Amino acid sequence: MMSSTIFLHPASYFILGALLLPIFSRFKMQKVVLLAVPLLAFWQIHALPESFGVCNFMGFELVFGKVDKLTYVFLHVFTLMALIGAIYCLHVKETGHHIAAFLYVAGSLGTTLAGDYLTIFIFWELMAFASTFLIWYRKRKRSIEAGYRYLLVHTAGGLILLAGIFLRYQNCHDLSFTRIAVEGATMADYLIMVGFMLNAAVPPIHAWLPDAYPEATVTGAVFMCAFTTKTAVYVLARAFPGFEMLAVMGAIMTLYGVGYAVIENDARRILAYHIVSQVGYMVCGIGIGTAMAVNGACAHAYAHILYKALLFMGVGAVLEMTGKSKLNELGGLYKRMPWAMVFTVIGGVAISGFPLTSGFISKSMIIAAAGEDHRIFLLIMLSLAAVGTFLSVGIKLPYFIWFGKDSGVKAKEAPWNMNLAMIFASFMCIFLGIYPEYLYRMLPFPVHYHPYTAYHLSETLQILGFTGLGFYLMVKYLHPEPKSNLDLDWFYRKGALVFMWVASKPISIANDWVGEVYRTVGLRFTKAVAKALSWFDWEGIDWAVDGSAKGVVQGGDKMRTLQTGKIQQYVGGAVAALMIVLLLVVFL
């Protein structure tokens, strides 16, 4: 790639920023980089040409930049979110955490701009690897384990995607990333779709999300809730609009996620399940595939990133200040953290689609699109999920943290930078609700939808009011309990235990036995052969045999010390190697 086009690409700012961070942190100037990079990128996306960064790599044409309206709306919200996230984590001292966040954002931007499947795959994997560190940096045993599961699931998803890409290349020798027609879709396309769906957390391959996000760091979760699933929504919207399967799966997702959000106890787990529900709206909109539905999916992605991040920031502020995120351990915090409450409630109100907030103008677009397309069943499912949204995230979550029974937990208001980030996000939620044209202008198709009609208002006010009544009637029954609920991760978490048992019992016994045999038979045999050889050749070349034997012994010792057995170091090494390859690919 030409050096001039490198600086067209917003991801290169984040990669460069990640490289510069360690140097700047030496001079205590980390914060400058943290703010400057997202600002530059946010400014840069307005100046992108339609196509750039086309290069030839081993006979494949890689397209690093392809821009149209669909790309633009996602780039806009991704860079805006990177800025809000950077403000929120200004107080974090660990440079490595910031590097991981920057590389994660770079992966997301790179995927969004990619014009071919190979480029997508490179940035897709960068996203998965970098975000894993946002979990590991919490440094608790549970987080380390959850991070491995997250990485393994995403590696599996990446392999499915790669298999689809290979098959596709074999079928039609074309890796350009464009819309796939429903009629002509082959096995290859469906494999690619499954790879994308894993990142969009479509059940039954969704369990990584509520498993990993609650274990991430406070600031890491704010980044993670914005980028992985919404990048997947973007690639699905680009390649697979109109696939009936997505419409049905999306509607199921909305109810599945919200159902768990109603019963979970950990605040961040509630929010994580609720991502599944919200992304369901977008997947459903893409599956319906009309101009209005795809517009709705994009608008909802934009609005959702802001209010879900706001919710994660509010709950994260509580976790940061009190060390607690479980509803049964919290309660009555409104006297001690009133501002965090105000911002979280704004997020909850927006996600529930109150008039004058961003949810009102985005979610309704998808529901209306389902109605216009005469998908009554989808419309009913999506509306029911809206009821559950207000119930779980709009009322239950703030009620049991800030009101309910006073837990007596000591707390102070969050640091200024966290509050500033929350003010920023709150402002966007309300701004979009009052002035929806700002968002509608960015959408890929012309918008003929008016959210503020009398009937829509009446419908929304009824849904919100009577959900409130439902909560009021059932508040005792909804009381949080210190439990967590089984989900489909049971299969691989228990499956892994079976595998570990097989590895630790039968295989290890067999291994010990083979080892014993080798020690008694093999070692003696080798020694005997060595002796025989040295005796046989001792006249002329015994120094050579001796020398090589010594060399082997020493080499073996070295190998033994190299293999520390710590998987972290192996994975770290692999990631480092991958980063170097990536940087070479991007910059050469």
Add this chain to the structure above:
Amino acid sequence: MAQILSYLQAHAKVLKWVFFVYLLGTLLFDFLVERHHPHFWGDSVIGFWALFTILGCLGMIVFCKGLSHVWLAQREDFYDSEDSDNDE
């Protein structure tokens, strides 16, 4: 901020009545609203979404909480303890 909220909490009874009046208001508003493009039959029934919501909301709470109680709910260290059993 905290004072306002404390004040409101002290007058919870008034708030409750305000809330019920609001619910009634939404139903009355539904009588007046013009329905230009009903998407399906439910859109032309007055108070449909109120009924839909309260039934859906109660149904969802009972169904999800019930499912959680009889099947899904586990101790929060459910997976952890299995691990440590294995280590021993």
